[in-house]
Amino acid sequence: MSFIEIEFTGQQKTFRAELLDQTAPKTCEALRSMLAEPVVGASYHSIYSGQEFYVYCPPVDLPLENHVVWPKPGQIVYYYFPENMYAGMHVHKDRIQGDGAEIALWYGHGDLRVVSETGIRGNLFAEIVPEQLDDFYAAGDHVLAHGREDIIIRLAD
Template sequence: MPRKLRITLAKRGVSCLAELLEKEAPRTCDAVWAALPQAGDAQHAKYARNEVYTMVPRFAEQEVGLENPTVTPIPGDVVYFSFPGGMLDEEFKQDKGVAGLPGVIDLAIFYGRNNLLLNGDVGWVPGNVYATITEGLDVMAQACHDVWRSGSVGERLVYERHSEA
């Protein structure tokens, strides 16, 4: 039976289910699964387009590296990014509450089309696609769009194991 995540926008009370892509991204799936639950302040991307994410402290004993990477995520992609401390702008890190960390993990969901992971400061930013949303993408997309329109203040993005029992 495939392992699944429940991903929730807590303030909005909206969840979706995502199936891990264990054949395509086994190291990333194992690292994320072992570290669950994970949660943090939800943010909406400025440049990548249709992305909601949270940043959390690094949790893997050894960095997983790139696997199943993309710079053009599609709706329903669940993506893992690892950023070393020096890669992110200091003001950005302070705003996100991760300024003192040696690096961070960005856990993201993509809910719409035409995404491009290109940062004007550093260039292409590939991420590991490690899961795909299989249930609830439509309602999650509406809630994510509301994060864009209404703001992310007070919103939390929560990742946890889903059990079908």
Template sequence: MSQLIIRAGEFTFGARFEAELAPKTCAAFKKAMPFVSKVIHVRWSGEGVWMPLGDLDFGVSYENHTSYPAPGQIILYPGGISETEILLAYGGVHFASKMGQLAGNHFITLTSGLENLTTLGKTVLWKGAQDIRFEMA
């Protein structure tokens, strides 16, 4: 069952919060919803798209963090040595910045629309930034 609807470019994905594994991150993100941004292709991390968020502070630290999100997993990097960001993996990802390896909180997992995930990633890579919107289902 999807708790979230994520609209990215021309695609729609169902998703769930990982509330048991990342309760503080999920609660902080829910307060910011509906969350609207743009996704651009990652520069250092592999097959992913990201939302650069500058100095936006969600007020969370590390929980359920990983440097290797699987396709369909969304992570929040809370800031520190690099800017705050949200990353959606569509293929192999080793999360990093020009400063080196990073880890982000895995707090959302896509549950439907996965057949369009690679196409979204390649669209962002070849056609540029796409709108993205997170809203409750």
């Protein structure tokens, strides 16, 4: 098993997530390469899909694998936005230039039917370890209630 860590810098909390190598091998391989240097960015709370926040990351065009429509608490999904399609959506157009991507972190339940119907697909590639789910929910809810904070996503030792 291999893991990543998600650190909430404002709350000074760190969570571990297991990479799902069996069901999303290409995505996990790409994220390991991407996270050779930690991804650091502001958290943005979801507008459409539920109890989720995301952090922008380097874009890598990956094939669809382990797609999810009803994300559960603790699931982590990678989304890629081609420049002339979804990176132009109003929520992204002022934040990213060219192709874009995000790591979406679900602290509660989600509903991606509308997003999926538009053609946006995400790869479920990691899950928060079960013993940290309650604290992860509280940390995500804190982001919703108090606003953005920097998140660091890195490979775990």
